[in-house]
Amino acid sequence: MIVLMLMLAGGAALVVTGIVQGHPATAIFGGLVLVFILWAFTAVGSGGDDNSGDAGDGDA
Numbered sequence: 001m002i003v004l005m006l007m008l009a010g011g012a013a014l015v016v017t018g019i020v021q022g023h024p025a026t027a028i029f030g031g032l033v034l035v036f037i038l039w040a041f042t043a044v045g046s047g048g049d050d051n052s053g054d055a056g057d058g059d060a
Contacts, residue, residue: 001044008037
């Protein structure tokens, strides 16, 4: 999770740097990094417990 936060900050820094210095390729790359990180946050936050609905807890 810490790595995702650091990459989020890095992507934002790339976007800002690209805009301020007038390098659209850097800004676009930073935007792609941000999109990837936001996707990763949603994938991690979706639970991930695939066995939550199983009836194998002695109720059968």
